Structures are given as C-alpha cells and as structure tokens.
Amino acid sequence: MRPTLLIALYIGLTFLPLVLAWAGARPPRSFWDELATGAGLLAFAIILVEFVLSGRFRSISARIGMDVTMRFHQLFARTALVLAAIHPFLYRAPFSPQHPWDTTRQLTLTFDLSHLWTGIVAWVLLIAFVLMSIARDRLGYKYETWRVMHGAGAVLIAGLILHHTLSAGRYSQDPVLAYVWIALFAISAASLVYVYVLEPLMQKARPWTVSSVRPIGLKTWELSLEPLGHKGVTYDAGQFVWLNVGNSAFSMHENPFSISSAPASGNTLQFVIKELGDFTRTVGAIRPGTRAYIDGPHGNLTVRDRAEPGIALIAGGVGIAPLLGIMRQLHRDGDTRPTLLVYGNRAEEQIVYGDELEALARDHGTKVVHALSEPPDGWQGRVGMVDAGLIRQLLASEDMQQWLFVLCGPAAMMAAVENALIAAGIPAGRILSERFDYD
Ligand SMILES: Cc1cc2nc3c(=O)[nH]c(=O)nc-3n(C[C@H](O)[C@H](O)[C@H](O)COP(=O)(O)OP(=O)(O)OC[C@H]3O[C@@H](n4cnc5c(N)ncnc54)[C@H](O)[C@@H]3O)c2cc1C
Missing domain, CATH: 3.40.50.80 (Nucleotide-binding domain of ferredoxin-NADP reductase (FNR) module)
Structure with a gap:
C-alpha cells in the first residue's frame, strides 16, 4: 500500500464517525455541545485506529518505516488524550435548563451515572494510560510487563468507551453510527488477535534454529539463524525482525533486531546484538540448536529501487x-x-x-x-x-x-x-x- 493511500485510509477511518454524525438530520444544538461531542467522537476513532499503528503490521511499517509508524502512534495517542480530556468540559447543555419537550435528550444531557460511568472511568484511565506510556522508561517496568499492560489497558479503555459511546448522548441513538463503532472496535480487537494469536501460530509453523553465536566486539555478538524445514524469509537488506529465541512462539519475549546479513547470501539470517538489558545480556549463553521464531521482515530502511548516484x-x-x-x-x-x-x-x-x-x-x-x-x-x-x-x-x-x-x-x-x-x-x-x- 502506498503511503498516500495509508494516510487517506487513516483520515477516512478516523473522521468517518464524525462525518456520519454531522450528516444525520437532527435538531440544532449549541456550537459548544456539538464541539464537545465532536471531540469525543474523534478521540475514540483515533484510539481505535491506534491498535493497527502498533508497528506489527508489515503493510504499514514496511511502507512508512518503523520510526514514522511509532511516531504517528505516539502523536495520535497524545492528540486523542487532549480531545478526550476536553470532551466533557466543552458541553454547555448541562448548565442549560431542561427542556420539557426534549424527551429523547437530543438537546440536554443526562447526569444519569448508569449512562456515564464507563465514560468517566475510561476518561481517568486514558489519562493515566497515556502518561504512563510517555514515562515508560522512568517507571522501570520490564519491557514485556509493560507490553502486556499496554495491550490489556488499551482493550479495557476501548471497551469502556464503546459502552459509553453506545449508551450516552444523542449520537448513541443512531443505528448506522453504532454499527460503525462496533466495526471499528472489532477491527481493533482483531488486530490484537492477529498479533498475539495468528502471527505466533504462523511463526510456529516456520521455526528457526540458532546455528552459531560468537563474540565480534566489546559486549557485541553475532547470532546466526537457519530455517528449520522451510525456505526462510524474503527480505530487503536493512530490514529488521522481532526475534524470539528459546521461548514459545506465543511468548512476549521478543525483541527487534536488524538483519545484518544480505538477502543474496542465502537463507541464513545474521544479527549483530549489543548487550543492553535482560535478553541481550544473555545472548552469549545461547546454545546452537536453540529454537527461535521471527516476526518480520519489518521496516523500510532499504536502498532497493533507489536511483541516487551515490x-x-x-x-x-x-x-x-x-x-x-x-x-x-x-x-x-x-x-x-x-x-x-x-x-x-x-x-x-x-x-x-x-x-x-x-x-x-x-x-x-x-x-x-x-x-x-x-x-x-x-x-x-x-x-x-x-x-x-x-x-x-x-x-x-x-x-x-x-x-x-x-x-x-x-x-x-x-x-x-x-x-x-x-x-x-x-x-x-x-x-x-x-x-x-x-x-
Ligand atoms: C527497529 C529496531 C532495530 C534494532 N536493531 C538492533 C540491532 O540490530 N542490534 C542491537 O543490538 N539492538 C537493536 N535494537 C535494539 C534492541 O531491540 C534492544 O537493545 C533490545 O530489545 C533490548 O532488550 P533487552 O531485553 O536486552 O533490554 P531491556 O532492558 O528489556 O530493554 C531495553 C530497551 O530496549 C527496548 N526494547 C526492549 N524490548 C523491546 C521490544 N520487544 N520492542 C521494542 N523495543 C524493545 C525498549 O526501549 C527498552 O526500554 C533495535 C531496536 C529497534 C526498535
């Protein structure tokens, strides 16, 4: 997929609920109420699309690169946070007198907690969630622990917002919008199922074995992998994979490493690994014959098809x-x-x-x-x-x-x-x- 198409798809998906809400025929409401709802709708759509910007989808990361994918992920998470944070405070309707003729709550808001509690809990959790992600390094969690918390927290928050969106406010009554929200939520949930279930299943069917590990510099190792019973992987020089050595294919213990071998040199994959933390400090102890799995190739650090003269x-x-x-x-x-x-x-x-x-x-x-x-x-x-x-x-x-x-x-x-x-x-x-x- 071309980067421009990806951007168009992103804009289309995130603005779809807003456009549908705007296009529906409803009695006019104050500008501030509409702005408040619009901020909420846009924030939720951005949050749902964040699931596919996790860096695990080759059709995205191989086009725009891992750096750009993750920078978008971080930038849009912060954007969603700001929109979600201001969403409840922009409403004017709570301060207006209740209109007796507004029986369907089109013009006034409810303070009924049974409609609002999921929104309130999600609002608090979202702020904590984004701030914790920004401060990840300083919080000292193991990367794997943080990854589980990040995935589970994102699903919980999205589920709470889905309930809030389908039960509170005038746009919750719109059946077309409800289908769109459920479809977007289903895509997000499916992206997690793909990353944590389907992708590991595919990796399990295409295992690798460590063929050698040798020191090549100060605290730096060369690790080589051979495919076990398959032809290996097609990649461009400069790309990277998530490497999982010695664990189940479903394990969270996988780390990104660039492939240092050249595709033209055959099926063997080579990596240069520098000692840094939990996994990389143990690379020297990995025995040849250890089972490994890879998720990749990812990234677009490649000179293939580049015509520059040097x-x-x-x-x-x-x-x-x-x-x-x-x-x-x-x-x-x-x-x-x-x-x-x-x-x-x-x-x-x-x-x-x-x-x-x-x-x-x-x-x-x-x-x-x-x-x-x-x-x-x-x-x-x-x-x-x-x-x-x-x-x-x-x-x-x-x-x-x-x-x-x-x-x-x-x-x-x-x-x-x-x-x-x-x-x-x-x-x-x-x-x-x-x-x-x-x-
Ligand atoms: C695209 C890419 C390519 C890389 N290529 C190489 C390479 O060729 N050689 C090399 O030595 N290092 C490479 N790294 C860095 C390498 O991934 C980390 O040094 C390694 O994951 C550290 O793991 P650890 O368990 O030893 O340390 P930890 O203490 O667990 O992690 C240290 C830091 O590494 C990062 N990290 C750890 N696990 C992951 C993960 N699963 N996903 C993303 N980030 C993670 C986090 O920022 C974490 O704070 C690459 C990183 C990226 C993003």
Whole structure:
C-alpha cells in the first residue's frame, strides 16, 4: 500500500464517525455541545485506529518505516488524550435548563451515572494510560510487563468507551453510527488477535534454529539463524525482525533486531546484538540448536529501487547492523555506485567486522571512515563524534546534493546528522533512518 493511500485510509477511518454524525438530520444544538461531542467522537476513532499503528503490521511499517509508524502512534495517542480530556468540559447543555419537550435528550444531557460511568472511568484511565506510556522508561517496568499492560489497558479503555459511546448522548441513538463503532472496535480487537494469536501460530509453523553465536566486539555478538524445514524469509537488506529465541512462539519475549546479513547470501539470517538489558545480556549463553521464531521482515530502511548516484551510510555503534546488510547486498549485486561508510564508536574494541570493512573498501571501493570518541594511543582514524561537520568534510558539496543518506545509530547522533542534512537543503526523502529506541 502506498503511503498516500495509508494516510487517506487513516483520515477516512478516523473522521468517518464524525462525518456520519454531522450528516444525520437532527435538531440544532449549541456550537459548544456539538464541539464537545465532536471531540469525543474523534478521540475514540483515533484510539481505535491506534491498535493497527502498533508497528506489527508489515503493510504499514514496511511502507512508512518503523520510526514514522511509532511516531504517528505516539502523536495520535497524545492528540486523542487532549480531545478526550476536553470532551466533557466543552458541553454547555448541562448548565442549560431542561427542556420539557426534549424527551429523547437530543438537546440536554443526562447526569444519569448508569449512562456515564464507563465514560468517566475510561476518561481517568486514558489519562493515566497515556502518561504512563510517555514515562515508560522512568517507571522501570520490564519491557514485556509493560507490553502486556499496554495491550490489556488499551482493550479495557476501548471497551469502556464503546459502552459509553453506545449508551450516552444523542449520537448513541443512531443505528448506522453504532454499527460503525462496533466495526471499528472489532477491527481493533482483531488486530490484537492477529498479533498475539495468528502471527505466533504462523511463526510456529516456520521455526528457526540458532546455528552459531560468537563474540565480534566489546559486549557485541553475532547470532546466526537457519530455517528449520522451510525456505526462510524474503527480505530487503536493512530490514529488521522481532526475534524470539528459546521461548514459545506465543511468548512476549521478543525483541527487534536488524538483519545484518544480505538477502543474496542465502537463507541464513545474521544479527549483530549489543548487550543492553535482560535478553541481550544473555545472548552469549545461547546454545546452537536453540529454537527461535521471527516476526518480520519489518521496516523500510532499504536502498532497493533507489536511483541516487551515490550512497552515504552513517552508523553509530550497533547501528552498523542494518548498514552491514545493505553494504553486503550492494557488493553482491555488483552495484558500482560510490559508497561512503562513516562508522562511529566510543572505543576501538567496539568496532565489528573491521576486516570485512577493509575488504569492502578494497574490493567494492567503499570509502570507510572510522571515528572514535575515545581513541587509543596511535589511532589513525578520525577522532570525535560523528556529526554533520565530519560528513561535510568527507563529501563534496555536489555529492551532498545528490546522494542518498542512510543513518542508524544513537538518538543524539541521528538527530545531529539529520538536522544538519535538512539544514543543508537535502530533502527528507533522501534521508533514510532507523532508530533503535522509540520512547
Ligand atoms: C527497529 C529496531 C532495530 C534494532 N536493531 C538492533 C540491532 O540490530 N542490534 C542491537 O543490538 N539492538 C537493536 N535494537 C535494539 C534492541 O531491540 C534492544 O537493545 C533490545 O530489545 C533490548 O532488550 P533487552 O531485553 O536486552 O533490554 P531491556 O532492558 O528489556 O530493554 C531495553 C530497551 O530496549 C527496548 N526494547 C526492549 N524490548 C523491546 C521490544 N520487544 N520492542 C521494542 N523495543 C524493545 C525498549 O526501549 C527498552 O526500554 C533495535 C531496536 C529497534 C526498535
């Protein structure tokens, strides 16, 4: 699906209830009452569509990328929160006298708690839910615990709002709107069934086995997987998968990792994994033969079909993983375009595949530039952080204006380089990036 179609679909779905409510023939009501209801309707539609913006749907994340999907998810969650938060306070009708002729409550509101309680509970929970999501890192939950809480909380809130929407207010009486709400709710619930039941079932039918695990740098491992009884997965160099090693296919213990191998190198999938937390610190102890499952490929950090005359790959630390896949694939394809790799690390021991990068420089002509922020004595490469200044030194200005830029690394490096490239007039469409953490 094209990104423009996705955006049109998003707008269509989120505004559908609002348009249906507006199109129905009803007695006129005060502007503020209509605005209050409109805010509520839009907030609920946004919340329901959030379920499919969870980053687990390839038709979305492979088109617009994981970063953009998650940024939309976060932005729209905050938008829904604001709309939902103001929704009850905009009404004027509660303060107007009850009209005796308004027997169907078209013009006045009810304070009957049997109609309102689900809305009130959902309102309180939604505020807590979004604030907890924003503060996830600081709350210290294990990622898996947080994920279960996030999914279950979202369903609970959506169910409460559904009850409120179908039982309170004048639009709750509209049968067409009721069907639309139930259909949107069913799509959201189905998206969870797909992610937590159907997708694991499909993974179970296509298991993988760990073929090797070896250290390749400071606290960094190479993990390889072979398909078990199937042909593997079709992917583009630079994409990533959710990897589940040694657990049931239905387990919550799965983490996103970029594929560092090239599709042209066969069925084996390789990953570069840096120790960070619960799972990554145990990678070194994984035995060959351990069963694994993957959900993917996801993401759009890919240079396939890109026609730019040169490619600059800018990596920080373990951000080298997807860029390795891309370089390996370009080399195997015999792509003759000039390539530049800028690879930043803190210490020399963190550099992975140093020999292979030298070979790529020799055989493929890739210009490989290492930068270390804490170099050892006698270091021959660049010193300091990877930033816009370094990129400008390395690329002629006409190359800057024409090449494709592919970035992956720590948030600070990505922000500095991306902002500088945009400031230098490089259109966003010529900058591809993947973040390894989205708050
Ligand atoms: C698209 C993408 C590609 C990545 N590629 C690589 C790679 O090639 N090599 C590499 O070393 N690291 C990569 N990462 C980062 C890697 O996923 C985390 O370092 C890893 O999940 C940490 O898990 P943990 O259990 O060791 O640590 P934890 O302490 O459990 O997690 C640390 C942080 O990692 C993130 N995280 C953990 N689990 C998940 C999950 N299931 N989904 C999303 N985020 C999660 C969260 O932000 C969490 O706060 C990638 C991340 C993303 C989003």
